[in-house]
Structures are given as C-alpha cells and as structure tokens.
Amino acid sequence: KQEVTQIPAALSVPEGENLVLNCSFTDSAIYNLQWFRQDPGKGLTSLLLIQSSQREQTSGRLNASLDKSSGRSTLYIAASQPGDSATYLCAHSNSGYALNFGKGTSLLVTP
Amino acid sequence: ETGVTQTPRHLVMGMTNKKSLKCEQHLGHNAMYWYKQSAKKPLELMFVYSLEERVENNSVPSRFSPECPNSSHLFLHLHTLQPEDSALYLCASSQDGAGGQKTDTQYFGPGTRLTVL
Numbered sequence: 001k002q003e004v005t006q007i008p009a010a011l012s013v014p015e016g017e018n019l020v021l022n023c024s025f026t027d028s029a030i031y032n033l034q035w036f037r038q039d040p041g042k043g044l045t046s047l048l049l050i051q052s053s054q055r056e057q058t059s060g061r062l063n064a065s066l067d068k069s070s071g072r073s074t075l076y077i078a079a080s081q082p083g084d085s086a087t088y089l090c091a092h093s094n095s096g097y098a099l100n101f102g103k104g105t106s107l108l109v110t111p
Numbered sequence: 112e113t114g115v116t117q118t119p120r121h122l123v124m125g126m127t128n129k130k131s132l133k134c135e136q137h138l139g140h141n142a143m144y145w146y147k148q149s150a151k152k153p154l155e156l157m158f159v160y161s162l163e164e165r166v167e168n169n170s171v172p173s174r175f176s177p178e179c180p181n182s183s184h185l186f187l188h189l190h191t192l193q194p195e196d197s198a199l200y201l202c203a204s205s206q207d208g209a210g211g212q213k214t215d216t217q218y219f220g221p222g223t224r225l226t227v228l
Contacts (some may be wrong), residue, residue, distance in 0.1 A: 004153070020135060034216055043115070043201055043219040089154070097142070097167050101154040 001028045004092050006102035014110050021075040021105045023090030028071055034099065035064050035075050036089040044089065048075070080109045094099055115220035116154060117202050123226045124170045124192065125145040133191055134202030142207045144217065145184040148199040160185060162208055192226045199224050 003026045013019055023033070032051045036044040048057045048064040050073070056065040063076040077084060087106045092101040115136045124178040136143060145157040159167035159202050174190040174196075185202055203217040 039226065041199075041222075043117075046205075046216040046218065049216045079180040084156075091154075097144070097159040098156045098163070098169070099154075103151070103153050 002092055002094065002100040004090060004102040005101050006090055006105050008082045008087075008104065010106040010108075012081075012108040012110065015080060015082060017080050017109075019076050019080055019107075020074070020088075021077070021088050023075070023102055023106070024075040025071050025090075025092045025100070027092065027094055027100075028065075028068060029094045030068055031093045033064075033073050033093070035062075035073075037092060038059060038087045038089060038104070040092050042085075047088075077107075080107075082109050082111050085109050115204055116221035118165055118201075118224050119223060120221065121224045124169075124189070124228065125211060125228050126192060126194070128192075129188070130218045131189065132200055132202075132225075134187075134220055136160065136183055136185075136202075136204035136218070138182050138204055138206075138218060140204040140206045140218070141182050143179060143182075144203040144205075145187050146201040146203065146219075147212075148222070150198075154201065158187075166198040178182040188227075192225075194227050195228045197225055 005024045007022045029106040034049045035047045038044050050057050050066040066073045069100050087104040089104045090102045118133045143159040149156045156176040157171045163179050166191045178186040201222045203222040205217040
C-alpha cells in the first residue's frame with residue numbers, strides 16, 4: 001500500500017516567516033499529487049494539484065513542487081499569516097480513484 | 112447551496128441504532144466518495160461511485176452501506192456500529208475524465224462528526 005509521510009507533524013512560526021512543508025511517498029507511479037488545507041472540525045479545501053507531467057504549481061503565496069524521482073513534494077508558504085493556521089494534507093494518486101493521504105502537518109502562525 | 116453539502120453535521124447514536132448520512136454535490140460532477148477520518152490516522156477511502164456505479168469498496172465492514180441514487184446524491188447507511196467507528200465522515204466529488212482518467216481534484220464537504228456510544 002502507498003505510504004505518504006508528512007514532516008513535520010506540527011509547526012509553529014511567527015507571522016511573516018516563509019515556511020516549507022514536506023511530503024514523501026513510496027510509490028513512484030504517481031498520477032497527481034494534491035495539497036489540501038483542513039480547518040479544525042471542517043472538510044478539506046483543495047490548494048494545489050500537480051499532475052505527474054508538471055514540476056510545480058503556484059497559487060498566490062503558495063507554491064508546490066513535485067520530484068517524482070525522489071518521491072517528494074514540498075509546499076512553500078510565503079509571508080505566513082495567522083489565517084494560514086490549519087492542518088495541511090498531502091495526497092498522492094496513482095491514477096486510481098483513491099487518494100492516499102498523509103497524516104498532515106498542523107501549522108500555527110502566531111501574530 | 113454550493114459545493115458539497117453534508118447532513119447532519121453532528122450525529123450521536125447508540126450501537127443498536129440505524130441512521131443515515133447524506134451528501135449532495137452541486138458541482139455537476141460524476142463521481143462521489145466517502146472517506147473516514149479518525150484521530151491520529153490518515154483519511155481512509157471507504158467507497159467510490161462513478162456514474163452511480165460503485166467502483167471501489169475498501170474492505171469496509173458491512174455495517175456501513177452506501178447508496179448512490181443519482182449523480183448528485185450519496186448516502187451512507189449505518190447500523191449496529193461500534194464505538195471505534197466514531198470519526199469524521201467526509202464526502203467528496205470529482206469529475207472523471209474520459210477513459211477513467213482522474214483529471215480533476217476532489218471537492219470535499221464539511222463532514223459529519225459521528226459519535227457512537
């Protein structure tokens with residue numbers, strides 16, 4: 001079964017810092033990789049989707065990269081804000097219906 | 112209503128009860144999903160329906176019974192649950208491309224927080 005690991009499990013940073021969240025996966029047969037955000041007790045919000053043919057995607061202050069050969073993806077958040085506080089989930093798809101999720105990185109941005 | 116909606120948002124039930132979770136998507140998608148999110152564990156896919164046909168069942172116990180009457184609605188019927196079934200149940204939808212290619216992201220509802228006593 002596909003294993004998806006996210007590091008760190010939790011992160012606390014002061015407002016304004018740039019930060020990197022890491023995701024690694026064991027199955028190199030990747031179809032796409034997605035990053036989601038989940039607020040406490042809420043559903044998931046899709047942030048970025050990277051197809052296997054792509055190396056990165058950008059949306060506002062967020063940039064996600066994909067390195068298939070090493071089985072890694074990173075989510076870069078620039079100039080972090082308190083409103084960015086949430087759990088960030090990485091999900092790998094190998095073309096089937098299933099998204100294989102990591103346990104997430106819990107981010108706290110303090111004012 | 113927009114996006115993916117789920118009702119109820121919270122549910123407390125006894126082990127002998129029968130209840131149903133409802134999901135509705137307003138995005139015109141053709142695939143719908145049930146996920147389970149337990150504390151300290153990654154999201155687990157339970158069921159997938161594509162074009163109203165069940166295409167995936169991830170070894171889910173029979174006390175969970177899905178139903179997809181049309182492409183916009185998905186139900187999860189619950190009976191004789193166990194306390195370890197307490198979790199956040201999330202519904203999602205997506206648009207399948209031609210040939211079963213999963214070209215689009217999945218859109219999630221807010222979830223139903225289920226507590227089994």
